[in-house]
Amino acid sequence: MKKDYFGGRVAETYDDAHDERFGPEYLEAETSFLADLAGDGPVLELGIGTGRVAVPLRKRGVKVHGIELSSDMADQLRVKPGAEDIGVTIGDFATAKAPGTYSLAYLVYNTINNLTTQDEQVACFRNVAEHLEPGGYFVIDVGVPSLLQLAPDQTIHPFTVTDDHLGFDEYDFVEQGMTSHHFFRDGENWQRRSIPFRYVWPSELDLMAQLAGMSLHQRWSGWNREPFTAQSRMHVSVWKKPEAN
Template sequence: MTEDENYFPESVAATYDESSAAMFMPEAVDPAVAVLAGLAGAGRALELGIGTGRIALPLAGRGVEVHGIELSPAMADRLRAKPGSEAIGVTLGDFATTRAPGTFSVAYLVFNTIMNLTTQDAQVDCFRNVAAHLEPGGTFVIEVTVPQLRKLPPGQNAVPFHVGETRLGFDTYDTATQAMASHHVRVVDGRGSFRSIPFRYVWPAELDLMARLAGMRLRDRWADWSGAPFTAESESHVSVWEKTED
């Protein structure tokens, strides 16, 4: 990603927390923070795409030293305006290649953020960048959806994820390139707006191979942060890889 590919400018950052309110609820945040705090132990945590601090702030509140990498200055500014943010360092840049100071016992990418890297090369670079930050035995955690291609009837490339009176959301897929995009249509006071964000969907087995290329191996995979078993019916997964090489 580059600054030109920053899809979270001030116009988005200003309402990000409200538009993603469900993800800020304790039932969404607390299980993730508990897992990450356990993996961090007495070490440091690195969040890739730290955003406005949804996970970083409560994790720091549990005594974990957190540092973040963030491409969007506007999102980072929203984080810095929140109580407790003074304990969190932020490095601006593309998390596939940007180096943060020091080493870490855990690094993490949540809420489908790995898909913000829209090429396979960039996703591979991300794993290598994380491995360079991790201490030996450190872990890398990703929370991401399983591609919903089973919902695509023959000849169709779109899957709706929200249909309401004032908001419409749908994903489009290109199965030849693994490119996808999320499209958001909103109506406020009778006026409509449209926003589209590109992604690259990635399969669990593909992520495992990226991890191996970076000197990591799969340690755990769950359907969610509670540790529920990952099955063929799971719509998302939380995966943990461990660094095996220095």
């Protein structure tokens, strides 16, 4: 069984984040984008977490099912008003099977990076393709690897330095690995949390989609369909499974 990096206190405090992704404006754009692609069909969220996206999407009338590794995250979702009929399959979204087929599957908030090998990321695309109806869509929102911000030979990149939180990423350029290290102040002590990720390029994701029988449909730099350019720091990509003959 895979290690759960979102259990315990992480799950309990996940929704307290002061992050624009939890704000109403951001969620309006994100859920509107997803609802447009979903049409009338049910949708599948990989790594559904506490339902940051799934609950407002359900409130728009979209039927949602999730796959989630962390039972603690899923428990937070289950007690939320509006989550009563959101089903959750506990398992690894690279391999776990959810009931039925879907018009849309989505994997947001950099969560593809939680799969730390290329094989697992490819397996995830194949698993999604098996869950999609013909003509269905797969959406990923993930950062563009920020290696250009690094100096030659630099493998450590600090991303936050405050009185209560020190954070830095550690890169492994051979394996495309990136471990995020967090140190949180707890009174006189510091608590450490380190999470491994695998960064992945947009073109590599397109190839994974191709291996799974899908092709690129759209690529934007945000949920309001901003153009994707050389300066974009994130992308929202949509791949499509072929229509039935």
